[in-house]
Amino acid sequence: MRLSLFKLLSILLLMSFFFNCARRGTPTGGPKDSIPPILIKAIPVNETVNFKENRIKIYFDEYIKLKDVKTQLIISPPQKNEPIITPVGTASKFISIKILDTLDANTTYLYNFGNSIVDNNEENKLGNFKYVFSTGTYIDSLIVSGEVTDPTVKETSKNLDVMLYEYDSAFTDSVIFKQKPRYISNTLDSSLFEITNIRSGKYLLIALKDANNNKIYDPEVDKIGFVKDTLKLPTDSVYNISIFKEIPKLKVLKPKEVTKGHLIFGFKGKAEDLIINLLSETPENFKSEINYEVDKDTINYWYTPFEADSLNFSVSKGDYTEEFTANLRSSKIDTLKINNTGKTLNLRDTFAILSNTPIIKVDTSLITITDQDTLNVSFKTILSKSKNKLYLNFDKKPAFNYTIEALPNAITDIYEMGNDSILLKTQTKTIEDYGIINVDIVSSKKTAFIVELLDSKNAIIRTAKIDKPEIIKFELLEPGNYFVRVTIDENNNGIWDTGNFLEKRQPETIIFFDKNLELRANWDINETFIVK
Numbered sequence: 001m002r003l004s005l006f007k008l009l010s011i012l013l014l015m016s017f018f019f020n021c022a023r024r025g026t027p028t029g030g031p032k033d034s035i036p037p038i039l040i041k042a043i044p045v046n047e048t049v050n051f052k053e054n055r056i057k058i059y060f061d062e063y064i065k066l067k068d069v070k071t072q073l074i075i076s077p078p079q080k081n082e083p084i085i086t087p088v089g090t091a092s093k094f095i096s097i098k099i100l101d102t103l104d105a106n107t108t109y110l111y112n113f114g115n116s117i118v119d120n121n122e123e124n125k126l127g128n129f130k131y132v133f134s135t136g137t138y139i140d141s142l143i144v145s146g147e148v149t150d151p152t153v154k155e156t157s158k159n160l161d162v163m164l165y166e167y168d169s170a171f172t173d174s175v176i177f178k179q180k181p182r183y184i185s186n187t188l189d190s191s192l193f194e195i196t197n198i199r200s201g202k203y204l205l206i207a208l209k210d211a212n213n214n215k216i217y218d219p220e221v222d223k224i225g226f227v228k229d230t231l232k233l234p235t236d237s238v239y240n241i242s243i244f245k246e247i248p249k250l251k252v253l254k255p256k257e258v259t260k261g262h263l264i265f266g267f268k269g270k271a272e273d274l275i276i277n278l279l280s281e282t283p284e285n286f287k288s289e290i291n292y293e294v295d296k297d298t299i300n301y302w303y304t305p306f307e308a309d310s311l312n313f314s315v316s317k318g319d320y321t322e323e324f325t326a327n328l329r330s331s332k333i334d335t336l337k338i339n340n341t342g343k344t345l346n347l348r349d350t351f352a353i354l355s356n357t358p359i360i361k362v363d364t365s366l367i368t369i370t371d372q373d374t375l376n377v378s379f380k381t382i383l384s385k386s387k388n389k390l391y392l393n394f395d396k397k398p399a400f401n402y403t404i405e406a407l408p409n410a411i412t413d414i415y416e417m418g419n420d421s422i423l424l425k426t427q428t429k430t431i432e433d434y435g436i437i438n439v440d441i442v443s444s445k446k447t448a449f450i451v452e453l454l455d456s457k458n459a460i461i462r463t464a465k466i467d468k469p470e471i472i473k474f475e476l477l478e479p480g481n482y483f484v485r486v487t488i489d490e491n492n493n494g495i496w497d498t499g500n501f502l503e504k505r506q507p508e509t510i511i512f513f514d515k516n517l518e519l520r521a522n523w524d525i526n527e528t529f530i531v532k
Helices: 005-023 173-177
Strands: 039-043 055-066 074-076 084-086 092-098 108-112 117-119 130-134 142-149 161-166 183-186 192-198 201-209 223-226 231-233 238-242 256-259 262-268 275-278 288-292 298-303 310-317 320-327 338-340 351-355 359-362 367-371 380-383 389-393 401-406 411-413 422-427 435-443 448-455 460-466 471-477 480-489 510-519 524-531
Touching (some): 055 130, 108 192, 161 173, 256 320, 351 401, 351 411, 435 510, 480 524, 510 524
Antiparallel strands (some): 039 055, 055 117, 074 108, 161 201, 256 262, 262 298, 275 310, 288 298, 310 320, 359 411, 380 389, 401 422, 435 471, 480 510
């Protein structure tokens, strides 16, 4: 029996319905929006001349919001009274700028919003958006561009301010410590900069890593870079600036009590060879020790406690001298604690016992080292300059186990406290567990070099100081990723010398070779680095 046409159409429609239901899934919502907001208009229009308004409105094609506008917005020349920018924290199709300052005559102003303008939904950035106007009859149009780098670190330093100070009748070098610049820009999320809308003239160009974001140089917290020669605009030159941290003038801070018999002196500047004299009367058995904390601006002053409410000190170095009084309140004394450098001992390292208080006496007759065959191993002790580290130097064999035993009172600290029984174990690896990196420094420069091998966390693993270009062999390295940093040691003093702005002295050149040296066990890597 044939189906009627009506029934046939009904069956086909029903089948289509179930087929589509089976294929039904979650709607994708269409392609993701990746288009940043688009400027529709501005009132007054962008690049207005003879500007006399105190309010600006900028309209966009979609809802936008301002993100980190306080840190992203750069106004050049800077204004004494910051404008009111709205809306903040809510979405809008426009930005309103209320100017609170009295504008200078015949001056081009630039509002660079950086990456702060984003759309409301996907936060697509309207990168480097600028609004420009002039209180004169024309818009200044000169440009200065270049790159700012921090050669002491592997990563790209971002968000650096680049500033121009105008050479006028009132200009002195100290202006960067007191006033904001005439023109300012920022590298944002790269190392490149461009200062636009500048008028012709002579300028000082500096770069700042501005710690407190006040657009004024503070040597105690900021890094600085500068172009030594005067800029004469217009120019076609591109400027490369290296930033560095100046060494501030020596300043010692009032000592603070940590525990009974332990004070700390904070300081700024170079405090090496600082002389600390205790002026207060002390008992006959009085002892004191001074050490500097690594990578911290702190000096530890340890002493054998005695009854006193306060201690008087004088500190001096060269022409610098100052006196302090430290008030004493604590009754707690640090207890001697002993640690060791680790269970695995590199074949090129020396085993060390670490103490939290200065060691003043070591009785080697109470210390023994035995190997895995229970044979005694001869050793020599070396006390570090800080007296917080006792080295036990002995001949090490590859793939061997060692036991270090110290009987009570083998180690005595400044408080006349001795150690409890100590049992430490360490072992060495085979030579095949390590690798070698050979670094060939090639250069036409007739100078010394400091070659540093760094790990992936920017920590210095090995350092070599050479008087001329040559091959350096870094042996017995743990497998891992390494990088090379080279300092051109022009004065051959074995350290990197930083710069000084007022002395117009640039720092010694540092070159960071960012090639990743991936070292595996039992491997040799040979790399050539050209230092120009």
